Amino acid sequence: MQTHEIRRRFLDHFVKAGHVEVPSASLILDDPNLLFVNAGMVQFKPYFLGQQTPPYPTATSVQKCVRTGDIEEVGKTTRHNTFFQMAGNFSFGDYFKEGAITHAWTLITASQDEGGYGFDPARIWVTVYQDDPEAAEIWQRVAGIPAERIQYRDGKDNYWDMGVPGPGGPCSEIYFDRGPEYGREGGPVVDEDRYLEIWNLVFMQDERGELSPKAGHPPVGELPKKNIDTGMGVERVALLLQGVDNVYETDLVRPVITKAEELTGRRYHSSDDHHEDDVRFRVIADHARTSAMLIADGVNPGNDGRGYVLRRLLRRIVRAARLLGASKPVMPEFMKVVSETMAESYPELSTDFSRIERVASGEEAAFLRTLDTGSRLFESAVADVKSHGHTVLGGTEAFTLHDTYGFPIDLTLEMASEAGLSVDEAGFRTLMAEQRDRAKADAASRKQAHADEAVYRELLDRGSTEFTGYTELNSEAKVIGLIAGGSRVSSAQAGDEIEVILDRSPLYAESGGQLADIGRITASGVRLKVKDVQKIGKKLWVHKVTVEEGEITEGADVLAQVDPEWRKGATQGHSGTHLVHAALRQILGPNAVQAGSLNKPGYLRFDFSWQGGLSEAARHEIEEVTNEAVLADYPVNTFVTDLAKARAMGALALFGENYGDRVRVVEMGGPFSMELCAGTHVASSSHVGPVTLLGESSVGSGVRRVEAYVGLDSYRYLARERALLAGVATALRVTPEDVPARVEALVERLKAAEKELEKHRAAAILASAGSLTSAAERVGNILLVAQAAPDGVSAGDLRTLAADVRGRFGSEPAVVALFSTTAEKVPFVVATTQAARDFGIKAGDLVREFSPHINGRGGGKPDMAQGSGSQPGGVTQAIDAIRAALATRAS
Incomplete structure (x- = not known):
């Protein structure tokens, strides 16, 4: 059973039982005690602590979790992950112990056809808290688990609390016996590798004081409401249901x-x-x-x-x-x-x-x-330490690795440990402190030594570039500086790539999400192509240009010109962004705050704070409100005022920027949209043209993104969509309005045909079982079917076919080993009858015998194992290896 299916079955089970399905919270929550969410109950802590009233009596979730306390130990065991999924069910004063046990037992032991996991009840063990005989009694009465498979443990293992005064309670943990090949008999108290914990049920009934019952101290009282908090390890359940040895063999790892x-x-x-x-x-x-x-x-x-x-x-x-x-x-x-x-x-x-x-x-x-350079330095330092018979890498070497080569101290500690050395951490910390002091002392001098800073600083000292682009697209200007390769130059020739600083410019410098204008700078016999404009120190316009003709010199009088088509498209995009922002806030509310934007001719991209995706209806409404604002032809007014007055008027200040005392306000349609903005805009909202939302997506935790075309690009997009729809309608011989229904009907017909085809294919596969059974050979006391599967049998069908062939042998000792060689990979399945297992023959053991011949990997239970190899030419040798193994074990 695939991991995604395990998740789905868990949630479905509890939703059917009346629980509210709650999506996983982000791994990052506003909790000062947690770096990351590390348990399924974390998002419900306010309910358990009584800080908030739960909006539902019961809930279920599959929470993504990260635990990073022992990163160095990752990989050294085969059942722990830093990221894992915790499936849980929660009761806030509703059901208690018997309900939790009943729900869990039903899910894990119900057959897979009934929506359960199908675990063998005879292989389930449980532990309970040493002072909780009630839980043991419920397990015996509800689940029928015999007393010998119920073990009592102390508070260290079977009591849970948050580590601080508050709710807590005894636990009952569910384990699955993986079999004697995984360890000693005797239950979880003897071997937790063989007996693998899959689920922990916490019965929150106590209020703990300063000292925890985990350490043997009694609780200070009972909770007014008894709660349930459970956590099932999805990866561990996948390990068992997929028949593999460890979590690293599961389908998602x-x-x-x-x-x-x-x-x-x-x-x-x-x-x-x-x-x-x-x-x-x-x-x-x-x-x-x-x-x-x-x-x-x-x-x-x-x-x-x-x-x-x-x-x-x-x-x-x-x-x-x-x-x-x-x-x-x-x-x-x-x-x-x-x-x-x-x-x-x-x-x-x-x-x-x-x-x-x-x-x-x-x-x-x-x-x-x-890494390469630092590793060589580290290896040299290690060799030097060992050559002198020492066991400690000096703090100086560790500091050099960090300061010069960017090695975190944790990496140095890890590498040193692998080399059998320790590190002088105290010496390292001392040198780090000294380095910080030096950095503070000479930061200013180092900054002044930077050539580019010196160039721009000199120009900045002369004054700001006057931006004229709000009122004109062509401005007379003077060249006050030319920069090439980080240095001032007096002139530049045709073909040169340089930076030009003007005393005044109509070209917009990139900021506030609006891309820079493109255009030209010209003079008599001189033509420069402006490709980009950036700000230095928020007041110096740096034009990045290519000299196309003539020679440009410092001090020259020039004409700076904005490409009018570019500016028109850019203003449409920027004004469209304001309209979309206003529509979002109107539909979603004031929490839909801008988190970033990009606008350029014909296109806008707008990021905003929001949890969860937008529905189709919400997207449609946002688009409609935006276009209603376009149709309303709102005048676009801009004015400069005091920051305090602008805020009092309701103007939105974005990005957490540091605004000056005087700010520019862009207002569209009175209260519809008012923002602090230095960008260029259309004269009225109708000039934006139609706005077409392209889609909405996530760009991070709590941040969504909408994209849209505006103006002529919006029309062109809609025209392409219309042409596409017309083409589909023509191909289907229906009107455009009938296309969705016709496509839906075709999809349903295709699904039905695929189902019918699957029936025929399955029947053909099972029909081949008889011929395979009749081809069995006897090796010692064992009947063996070992061969490549018939043509047309896919890797996914091997297991079904092998099980069917095995079933035809009834009580006879038999082994079935089938290989698929229809692709570059060599999937295989090995199945054994009970009589064969009585001879000590296990499917997993046979896999280990023959897998080297096909460069294969795999494993499973004694009755069935599977895997895959990458050398089809080795199948014959693999079959010979199976015969040899059976000849020695069953003669």
């Missing part, structure tokens, strides 16, 4: 390792050992998922807090990949795999993929620039 194998040329082994390569593969798989999820929720690499954790994760991926043999950037590939595997449950990984990839790849590029 293993693909990252597969990609790492492809990029590095090394092979991964799924065993529990601590082989260095295998640990590195697991580090990559774990950290790639966690990093993608953090970036999707708005975390960026940084030097402290959440940003530092993300930076550390990303750099550990890069280093692990390099140690495995990767020679090229890996982040784009790893982020792509994570997006493809996880997006079904977390669509933002797909819709926001370009930003996620950009952030991860940027950090990789920055780290790779320093």
Whole structure:
């Protein structure tokens, strides 16, 4: 069962039981005690603490969680992840112990056909708190679990609280017995590798004081309402239902390792050992998922807090990949795999993929620039320390790695530990403090030493560029400076790329989301093409130009000209942005605050603060309100006033910018739109032209984006859409109005045809079972069917076919091993009858015998195992290996 299905079944089970499905909260919540959300109940803490009244009596969610306390240990065990999904059900004063136990037991033991997980009840164990015989009694009465499979544990294991005075209560944990091949008998108290915990039920009934019952101290009272908080580990349930040995073999994690194998040329082994390569593969798989999820929720690499954790994760991926043999950037590939595997449950990984990839790849590029050189320095320092018989890497060496090569101290500590050394951290901290003091003392002198700063500073001291573009598109001006290659020059010739500073200019310098104007600067015999205009110090206009003709000299009188078509389109885009912003606030309310924008001729992009996607109806209404404002032909007025007066009038101040005492206000239609803005705008709203919203998406946690065409570009877009619809209508021989219904009907017909085709295909596959059974050979006491599957049997059908063939042998000892060789990969399935297992023959053991011949990986339970290889030419040798194994075990 795939992980996405496990999630869905959990939520469906509890929704059917009357719970409200609550979406996962962001990994970043406003909680001073948490760096990241680390448990399913975190978003419900205000309800448990009594700070807020819950809006529903029961709830269910699958919460994304991150725990990074022991990053260095990742990969050394095979059942822990830094990112994981916690499925939970919650009761706020509604049902209590018996309800929680009943709900959990029903879900885990109901058959998969009935919507459950289908776990064998005989393999379920539970633990209860040592002072909670009531829970044990309920487990026996409701679930029929015998007393010998119920174990009592102390508060350290089976009592939960938040670590501070407040609600708490005893726990009951559910475990699954994976079988003797995974460890010792005796239940969870003996071996938690064999007996794997999958679900923790917390019965919140107590109020704890300063001292916790986890440490044996009694609670100070009872809660007025008894609550339920449970957490089921989705990845652990996937491990069991997918028949694999560890979480790294599950469907949402293993693909990252597969990609790492492809990029590095090394092979991964799924065993529990601590082989260095295998640990590195697991580090990559774990950290790639966690990093993608953090970036999707708005975390960026940084030097402290959440940003530092993300930076550390990303750099550990890069280093692990390099140690495995990767020679090229890996982040784009790893982020792509994570997006493809996880997006079904977390669509933002797909819709926001370009930003996620950009952030991860940027950090990789920055780290790779320093890693090679820094690693050589580190290895030299380690060799020197060891050659003198010492075991401590000096603080000076650690500081040099950090200061010169960008190595975080945590990476140095990790690398030193791998080399069998410790680090003089105290010495490192001392040098870091000294470095900060020096930086404060000489920052000013270093800044003045920067050539570009000196050039611009001299020009800034002469005064500001006068912007004339609000009232004219052509302005006479004087060249007050020419810059080429970071230095002042007196002149430039045709073909040169230079920067031109004018005393006055009508060309808009990029700011406030509006792109710079393009245009020309001309004089007698001189023509410059203006490609970009930027501000220096908020008051100096720097025109980036190409000299197309003649020679331009400092001090020359020129004519600066804006491209009128560009300006017209740019004003349409910027004014359209204001209209869309106003429409958003009118439809969604004042919390839809601008978080960024980009406008250029014919196009606008607007980011705003908002949780959750917009409905189709909301998008339509926003577009309609925007175009009603266009049709209303509101006059666009601009004026300059005091900042305090502008705020009092209701003008919106955006981006958290530092405004001066005097500000420019752009007002459209009186109260409809009023914003502080230095951009250029149309004379009236009708000049914006039609506005067509292209779509709406997420660009990070709590930030949405709408995009739109305006003016002629909007008309052209609608014309293309109309032509496309007309083409479809012609092909379907219906009117455009009837296209949706006709397409829907065709889709339904296609689905029906596919179902019918699937029936015929399934029947054909099962028909081949008889011929396979009759072809069985006897090896010792065992009947063996080992061969390539018939043509047309896909990898997904192998399991069904193998199970059917096995069933035809009834009580006879038999092994069925089928290989699919219709593609470059070699999927396989091995199935055994009970009689064969009585001889000690296990499907998973046979896989280990033959998988080297096909360069394969796989595993499973004694009755059935599956996997895949990459060498089709080795199937014959693999079958011979199975015969040899059976000959020695069942003779």
